[in-house]
Amino acid sequence: MPKDQKPRRPVAQTPKGFRDYFGAEVTERAAMLDRIAEVYRRHGFEALETPAVETLDALGKFLPDVDRPNEGVFAWREDDGDATGGAGDWLALRYDLTAPLARVYAQHRAALPVPYRRYAMGPVWRNEKPGPGRFRQFTQCDADTVGAASVAADAEIVATLGEALEAAGIARTDYLVRINTRRVLNGVLEAAGLLDPADPGRHAAARGIALRAIDKLDRLGEEGVQALLGEGRRDESGDFTPGARLSPDQAAVILGFVRARGADGAATLANLGALCGRTAEGAGGLADLRQIAELLLAGGFDRFVLDPATVRGLGYYTGPVFEAELTFEITDEEGRPRQFGSVAGGGRYDDLVRRFTGEAVPATGVSVGVDRLLAALAARGTAPGAAARGPIVVTVMDRDRMADYFALAAELRAAGLRAEVYLGNPRNFGAQMKYADRRGAPFALIEGSDEHARGVVQVKDLALGAALAQGATLEQWKDRPAQQEVPRDGVVRHLLALMARP
Incomplete structure (x- = not known):
C-alpha cells in the first residue's frame, strides 16, 4: 500500500431498512411483550422459540431462481462443505412466525398435545423496499391453536387478542376487532358464478383477479375494485391492470359482499344471507360468524364487529379472519387527523401444515405488530414512562x-x-x-x-x-x-x- 494512501474506513450507518433501538425503547418493548405473554399463558398457550433461519423449502411461498431466491426473503445457499465445493440447501431468515410453526407441528406432532396451543415472539425479516415506518426487520407476537377445527378456537383467539391489547396499554374503548370469514366469501363467489364446488379449478383466473381486487378495497376504494371486476383499471402512472371481465350482475354480487355491513350483527348476517345463504359454503360461514359472536359475548367480550369489508388476507385464510383496529385519532406528518389503523390480524389457515403432511390440519392464530403497537401508545401519549427512568x-x-x-x-x-x-x-x-x-x-x-x-x-x-x-x-x-x-x-x-x- 502506498505510504500516502490511508486505509479505507467503513461508514458507520445502519443498513437501509433497518434501525437501532436504544435503552428505553428496548425496555418498553420487553415490558409490553411480558404483559402480552402473561395473557397468552393465562389462556393456556405455551411458549415456543424457533430458529431465525429455516430452509427456504420449509418456509414455502418463495423459491430460488438461478442466482438468488425471489424477492421477499433474505436467503442464501449453504456451502455443503464437501471436497467438491458444491452448494447445499437454500436457507432464509424467517419472514413470519407462522411458517416455522407449521414446520414444528409437522416435525414433532407425535409428541405434541392436540390441539397444540403456542405463542411466539421475536424478530422477522422481509426483503422488501423500505419506506417511512416500514422496516425490513420487525417484531411479531403470535398466538396460534393447531388441531382444533371448531370456530370456538377462533373465538378464543379473538378474545385473547382483545385482552392482550388491553394488557399492552390500549384502552378497551380505543380498539375494535373486525371479523369476517372466507367461507362467506366462497359462498358469494359461488353465487356470482365464479366458484364451482364440483370443479374448483374452473374460473380460477377470473376468481383470482376478483380476490385480488377485493383485497385492495382499503387502498382503491369501491370504484377501483369495481373497475378491476370489470374491464380493468389504469392507475395514476398510466399502467393498466386487466380486470376479471365480470358481467354487471356478477360484479354487483361481489360489491354487495363488501357493502353488506348493517347497523348491527343481525342486520349484517341478514344482508350476507341474501347474497349467499342458499349456498352450502355461504350458509356454513354465516353459522360460523353467529357462533363466534355468541361465544365472544358469553365470555364478556363485546369489542368486535362483523364486517364483510374486512377482506385483507382472504386469499390466504380458509375460514374466519380478524383484524384489530385502533379507533382513536392521531395527527399525521402534515398535521391532518387520521385514525391509527390496524395493529394486529389473523385468521384460520387449515392448509398450511398440509405442505408437510399431505393432510389438512386445522389451525387458527393472530399476529400482533409490536412496533406498531408501541408507536400507537407513543402517539396516544400513553407509552409507559417508567421504562425511560435511568x-x-x-x-x-x-x-x-x-x-x-x-x-x-x-x-x-x-x-x-x-x-x-x-x-x-x-x-x-x-x-x-x-x-x-x-x-x-x-x-x-x-x-x-x-x-x-x-x-x-x-x-x-x-x-x-x-x-x-x-x-x-x-x-x-x-x-x-x-x-x-x-x-x-x-x-x-x-x-x-x-x-x-x-
Missing part, C-alpha cells in the same frame, strides 16, 4: 474511595434499584451531573470526604431539579427538597421511599 448515579468525589462507591451501588442493586458508579473522569463534578442527566437518572448520590467523615450521603433529586428548572415553585415542592442529606445507613430506605412517590 439508573441512580453514584458520583465519585475521591478516587481512593472507589471501593466505598462500589459497595454503595451494590447495596442499592440488592434492594432492587438500578444503580451505577460514575466511571468517567471524576475531576469535573459538572460533567458527572451532565452524565446523570443524559442517563435519565432520577437521583445522584454524593459522598465526599466531609460526608464520609460525618456518615452521611447527599441525595440529589434530579427529576425534581428538572421540574423546578421548568417553572415549578419551591412552595409546590417545599416538602420535597431537591437535595437532602441522609444518614449513610439509611440511604437505601430513603431512596426506596422516594422512588415509590408519584
Whole structure:
C-alpha cells in the first residue's frame, strides 16, 4: 500500500431498512411483550422459540431462481462443505412466525398435545423496499391453536387478542376487532358464478383477479375494485391492470359482499344471507360468524364487529379472519387527523401444515405488530414512562474511595434499584451531573470526604431539579427538597421511599 494512501474506513450507518433501538425503547418493548405473554399463558398457550433461519423449502411461498431466491426473503445457499465445493440447501431468515410453526407441528406432532396451543415472539425479516415506518426487520407476537377445527378456537383467539391489547396499554374503548370469514366469501363467489364446488379449478383466473381486487378495497376504494371486476383499471402512472371481465350482475354480487355491513350483527348476517345463504359454503360461514359472536359475548367480550369489508388476507385464510383496529385519532406528518389503523390480524389457515403432511390440519392464530403497537401508545401519549427512568448515579468525589462507591451501588442493586458508579473522569463534578442527566437518572448520590467523615450521603433529586428548572415553585415542592442529606445507613430506605412517590 502506498505510504500516502490511508486505509479505507467503513461508514458507520445502519443498513437501509433497518434501525437501532436504544435503552428505553428496548425496555418498553420487553415490558409490553411480558404483559402480552402473561395473557397468552393465562389462556393456556405455551411458549415456543424457533430458529431465525429455516430452509427456504420449509418456509414455502418463495423459491430460488438461478442466482438468488425471489424477492421477499433474505436467503442464501449453504456451502455443503464437501471436497467438491458444491452448494447445499437454500436457507432464509424467517419472514413470519407462522411458517416455522407449521414446520414444528409437522416435525414433532407425535409428541405434541392436540390441539397444540403456542405463542411466539421475536424478530422477522422481509426483503422488501423500505419506506417511512416500514422496516425490513420487525417484531411479531403470535398466538396460534393447531388441531382444533371448531370456530370456538377462533373465538378464543379473538378474545385473547382483545385482552392482550388491553394488557399492552390500549384502552378497551380505543380498539375494535373486525371479523369476517372466507367461507362467506366462497359462498358469494359461488353465487356470482365464479366458484364451482364440483370443479374448483374452473374460473380460477377470473376468481383470482376478483380476490385480488377485493383485497385492495382499503387502498382503491369501491370504484377501483369495481373497475378491476370489470374491464380493468389504469392507475395514476398510466399502467393498466386487466380486470376479471365480470358481467354487471356478477360484479354487483361481489360489491354487495363488501357493502353488506348493517347497523348491527343481525342486520349484517341478514344482508350476507341474501347474497349467499342458499349456498352450502355461504350458509356454513354465516353459522360460523353467529357462533363466534355468541361465544365472544358469553365470555364478556363485546369489542368486535362483523364486517364483510374486512377482506385483507382472504386469499390466504380458509375460514374466519380478524383484524384489530385502533379507533382513536392521531395527527399525521402534515398535521391532518387520521385514525391509527390496524395493529394486529389473523385468521384460520387449515392448509398450511398440509405442505408437510399431505393432510389438512386445522389451525387458527393472530399476529400482533409490536412496533406498531408501541408507536400507537407513543402517539396516544400513553407509552409507559417508567421504562425511560435511568439508573441512580453514584458520583465519585475521591478516587481512593472507589471501593466505598462500589459497595454503595451494590447495596442499592440488592434492594432492587438500578444503580451505577460514575466511571468517567471524576475531576469535573459538572460533567458527572451532565452524565446523570443524559442517563435519565432520577437521583445522584454524593459522598465526599466531609460526608464520609460525618456518615452521611447527599441525595440529589434530579427529576425534581428538572421540574423546578421548568417553572415549578419551591412552595409546590417545599416538602420535597431537591437535595437532602441522609444518614449513610439509611440511604437505601430513603431512596426506596422516594422512588415509590408519584
